[in-house]
Amino acid sequence: MVVLEHFLPYRLNVLASLTSNALAQIYAERFGLSIPAWRVIATLGQYEYRTARDIAAHGVMHKSTVSRAVSALEQRGLIARRPNEDDRREELLQLTEEGREIYEALAPEALAFEERFISVLTEEEQRVLASLIDRLSGHARQMAPEGEAEG
Amino acid sequence: MVVLEHFLPYRLNVLASLTSNALAQIYAERFGLSIPAWRVIATLGQYEYRTARDIAAHGVMHKSTVSRAVSALEQRGLIARRPNEDDRREELLQLTEEGREIYEALAPEALAFEERFISVLTEEEQRVLASLIDRLSGHARQMAPEGEAEG
DNA sequence: AAAATTTTGTTGCTGATGCAACTAATAGGA
DNA sequence: TCCTATTAGTTGCATCAGCAACAAAATTTT
Numbered sequence: 414m415v416v417l418e419h420f421l422p423y424r425l426n427v428l429a430s431l432t433s434n435a436l437a438q439i440y441a442e443r444f445g446l447s448i449p450a451w452r453v454i455a456t457l458g459q460y461e462y463r464t465a466r467d468i469a470a471h472g473v474m475h476k477s478t479v480s481r482a483v484s485a486l487e488q489r490g491l492i493a494r495r496p497n498e499d500d501r502r503e504e505l506l507q508l509t510e511e512g513r514e515i516y517e518a519l520a521p522e523a524l525a526f527e528e529r530f531i532s533v534l535t536e537e538e539q540r541v542l543a544s545l546i547d548r549l550s551g552h553a554r555q556m557a558p559e560g561e562a563e564g
Numbered sequence: 565m566v567v568l569e570h571f572l573p574y575r576l577n578v579l580a581s582l583t584s585n586a587l588a589q590i591y592a593e594r595f596g597l598s599i600p601a602w603r604v605i606a607t608l609g610q611y612e613y614r615t616a617r618d619i620a621a622h623g624v625m626h627k628s629t630v631s632r633a634v635s636a637l638e639q640r641g642l643i644a645r646r647p648n649e650d651d652r653r654e655e656l657l658q659l660t661e662e663g664r665e666i667y668e669a670l671a672p673e674a675l676a677f678e679e680r681f682i683s684v685l686t687e688e689e690q691r692v693l694a695s696l697i698d699r700l701s702g703h704a705r706q707m708a709p710e711g712e713a714e715g
Numbered sequence: 716a717a718a719a720t721t722t723t724g725t726t727g728c729t730g731a732t733g734c735a736a737c738t739a740a741t742a743g744g745a
Numbered sequence: 746t747c748c749t750a751t752t753a754g755t756t757g758c759a760t761c762a763g764c765a766a767c768a769a770a771a772t773t774t775t
Contacts, residue, residue, distance in 0.1 A: 415606050415671045417623060421678050422583045423603070424697050427624045429580035431704035432573045447761085452574070455566050466723060471568060473578045475763055480725055502723040502770045520566045527572050533703040538696060545685065545693050546575050552684040553582035598731080617753060626733055631755055653740045653753040 432530060439522055444515055445489075449474055449482040451519070457492060457508045458516035464503045491515060587677055594673070595666055596640075600625055600633040602670070608643060608659045609667035615654045642666060 417423050433448065440446040446454065452472035456463055463471070469479040483506060486492045491512035497503040508516060531539055568574050584599065591597040597605065603623035607614055614622070620630040634657060637643045642663035648654040659667060682690055 414610060415674050416610060417603065417606050419694075420606075420674070421682060421694075422580075422587050423623075424694075424701070425576070425580040426584055428697055428701045428704065429573075429576040430624070431701060433577055435704065435707055436573050449761095452568065455568050455571075459565060459567060464723080472574075473581070476724070477726080477763065478761090480723095481761085484725090500723085500771070504724080523566050523571070530700070530704060530707065531572060533699050534696065541692060542696050542700075543570075543572075543575075545689060545696075546579055548684050549681070549693075550575070550579045550582060553579065553586065553681065556586055556681065600731090615753075627754065628733065628756080629731085631753095632731085635755090651741070651753085655754080 435530075436523065436526055439526060440519070443522070444519055446515075446519075447482065449478050450486055451523075453479065453482050453486060453506075454491065454508065454512060454516050454519070455523075457506060458513065458520065462505045462507050464497070464505060466503070468506070486512070583681060586681075587674065590673055590677060591670070595670055597666075597670075598633065598636075600629050601637055602674075604630065604633050604637060604657075605642065605659065605663060605667050605670070606674075608657060609664070609671065613656045613658050615648070615656060617654070619657070637663070 437448055440448065440451045449472070452474060453468055456468045456471050460467075460471075465476065465479050465483055468474075468483075469476045472479070474482075483492065483494070487494060490509055492506050493509050494504040494506055497505050531542075534542065588599055591599065591602045600623070603625060604619055607619045607622050611618075611622075616627065616630050616634055619625075619634075620627045623630070625633075634643065634645070638645060641660055643657050644660050645655040645657055648656050682693075685693065
């Protein structure tokens, strides 16, 4: 018999949703950003220039999700696109000044949230958790090669 | 700076999505069930009689999600509703014979998937992971009291 | 060099989700 | 008892996700 409360995929989903929703509230209420938008901004904050394709891979999102998030962010003036002259299929994306300001306001809050969230665990437990997640993710990717994750 | 690959909420989401998608494929392709539908069936498989409200709480789903899943399952003849004579706002739900057959075919597959999925970890690591997830979930619930999780 | 294939990114469509408003039933208070 | 508040469940609405089809550009094959 499957006891839902003990079923690992279920529990992972519940935990991920709890944290995701709590975080999304910060993104949305304070900065009007969706989770995909946040991932785009976080990627560009980290790497300066990236293409939509890179961002999708980095943020584990579907390319259409990224495309729409990028459009919205561009309209809001938070990121800028510039065609790549060497390969005109691609566009290089980067944060505008305003985009970077938002990133720099948001990043510490995201990290503070993570810190608060994970503070029930000891440092050692945090390391163990990170390692277990890594191994499970690697294994899960092998089990189901294709596919992007939620946004 | 937020390094997405190291950011715990992000990593939890990716892992949960990976497992969820892989599992959902089994539910969907083999039995035509969505995740909410699976949770309803799993709950009724476990408890026999339940109200929609119980199922929502047990499966951490929004009541509208449960309502629609229940309607669909009823139409397919997998569950039956019976008004509670003592409180006619409620309806008691239970699996039909066909519903139970599906549950009994699906449950072992779900458990086998879980087993395969978690088999990269030792028994001891599995226990540790379960405990860490429990503590984090409990803590996350305190941080953001309201709210249901994905379906 | 022409044709076929692959790749980047966009968009129409469909289905799912959560919120909020609603109905019906019950419980509680004056 | 009547009036209000709460609760179970449904449904309209807006949003959002992913798929698949597509256009444009680059790459590979012959």
